[in-house]
Amino acid sequence: MKKRALITGITGQDGSYLAEFLLEQGYEVIGMIRRSSTVNFERIKHIQDRITLAPGDLMDEVSLIGLLREYRPTEVYNLAAQSFVQTSFSQPVFTGEVTGLGVTRLLDAIRIVDPEIRFYQASSSEMFGKVVEVPQRETTPFYPRSPYGVAKVYGHWITVNYRESYNLFACSGILFNHESPRRGLEFVTRKITHGVAQIKLGLANELRLGNLEAQRDWGYARDYVKAMWLMLQQDQPDDYVIATGQTHSVRRFCEIAFGHVGLDYRDYVVQDERFYRPAEVDLLVGDASKAREKLGWQPETSFEELVQMMVEADLKLLKQEHRL
Numbered sequence: 001m002k003k004r005a006l007i008t009g010i011t012g013q014d015g016s017y018l019a020e021f022l023l024e025q026g027y028e029v030i031g032m033i034r035r036s037s038t039v040n041f042e043r044i045k046h047i048q049d050r051i052t053l054a055p056g057d058l059m060d061e062v063s064l065i066g067l068l069r070e071y072r073p074t075e076v077y078n079l080a081a082q083s084f085v086q087t088s089f090s091q092p093v094f095t096g097e098v099t100g101l102g103v104t105r106l107l108d109a110i111r112i113v114d115p116e117i118r119f120y121q122a123s124s125s126e127m128f129g130k131v132v133e134v135p136q137r138e139t140t141p142f143y144p145r146s147p148y149g150v151a152k153v154y155g156h157w158i159t160v161n162y163r164e165s166y167n168l169f170a171c172s173g174i175l176f177n178h179e180s181p182r183r184g185l186e187f188v189t190r191k192i193t194h195g196v197a198q199i200k201l202g203l204a205n206e207l208r209l210g211n212l213e214a215q216r217d218w219g220y221a222r223d224y225v226k227a228m229w230l231m232l233q234q235d236q237p238d239d240y241v242i243a244t245g246q247t248h249s250v251r252r253f254c255e256i257a258f259g260h261v262g263l264d265y266r267d268y269v270v271q272d273e274r275f276y277r278p279a280e281v282d283l284l285v286g287d288a289s290k291a292r293e294k295l296g297w298q299p300e301t302s303f304e305e306l307v308q309m310m311v312e313a314d315l316k317l318l319k320q321e322h323r324l
């Protein structure tokens with residue numbers, strides 16, 4: 001029988017890659033979308049005729065119960081969230097509602113409709129925050145540094161709790177930063193590659209950023225969605241760190257991205273107080289040994305390849321948009 005997966009957050013970066021991957025595996029894919037006044041299917045328009053889009057919202061439990069009753073998925077991937085750390089400082093309660101409590105609403109809906117459903121929760125390396133161990137692994141204690149990180153810690157533990165309390169097949173993937181040409185423009189990697197392309201094409205003359213010394217373990221989103229699926233194919237539910245094991249500063253990202261088009265970032269990057277955070281996560285680097293050993297997962301794209309791919313994609317995009 002054809003497997004059926006429900007993806008929340010299908011219009012987001014990861015949702016679009018996961019939908020593609022599951023279609024390749026022969027799944028029937030249902031994507032939950034929330035109501036908006038304008039269509040935002042940019043990332044999924046190329047697969048729209050092969051997936052089913054159904055309305056629902058993590059803020060509304062009845063909508064979740066209705067979706068599960070109507071489509072009876074065998075796997076649910078919860079990728080929906082208010083996912084931007086900076087916004088979580090200005091909208092902490094909203095972030096807690098969606099990114100934190102939203103997980104409980106979905107888990108309860110599963111418990112009510114069909115406790116046999118396999119569940120994936122999109123947990124985050126942001127939970128490690130002010131890190132107490134380097135590199136970070138599944139056993140590293142959490143020390144979140146933003147309302148987003150706090151909400152993700154709640155989402156993580158409620159997933160563990162429902163697994164232990166109700167015997168749900170619920171997994172939490174602790175994913176380190178992963179990027180792609182489909183990354184939202186507000187996140188630093190895409191902001192840089194889009195900015196580089198604008199400058200190279202004469203559409204801008206500076207790029208305003210915040211803290212250049214922050215270090216992140218950046219991987220490629222397409223590689224990471226496979227790990228989500230692998231977690232739900234195991235005999236037992238568990239939690240896994242997904243990371244490359246390498247870390248780089250925002251400054252280094254700039255150096256490579258500008259360097260790729262023959263520019264020196266020091267001539268264009270301006271540091272701007274507006275992009276600093278009330279509390280920063282200085283260093284993230286993950287140890288994905290457990291995923292490598294138990295899931296057979298490993299990243300396939302290098303940091304340099306990722307940066308160059310994103311710069312090239314933004315150059316292409318802007319040339320089309322501006323008919324250059």
Ligand code: NAP
Nearest residue numbers: 009011012013014057058079080081083122124175177178
């Ligand atoms: P993203 O591009 O920001 O996508 C977020 C998705 O959530 C969008 O489809 C959005 O819908 C949807 N959404 C937001 N609020 C919702 C609500 N109330 N009800 C239903 N849907 C809602 O995020 P991403 O980068 O793909 O990340 C996917 C997940 O992984 C998120 O949970 C994120 O926190 C987590 N994560 C990401 C990373 C990373 O580096 N990318 C690392 C660790 C964990 P709209 O399009 O309508 O806004």
Ligand code: G4F
Nearest residue numbers: 083085124125126176177186187188189209210211214275
């Ligand atoms: O790209 P960022 O906004 O990503 P951040 O905060 O690491 O969060 C992302 O990764 C998490 C996994 O660890 C996810 F859970 C989360 O959903 C999201 O996908 O910022 C990265 C770093 C930060 O240290 C920030 O202070 O870049 C620094 N930065 C410097 N200048 C900037 C800027 N970040 C942004 N967004 N914009 C800047 O101008």
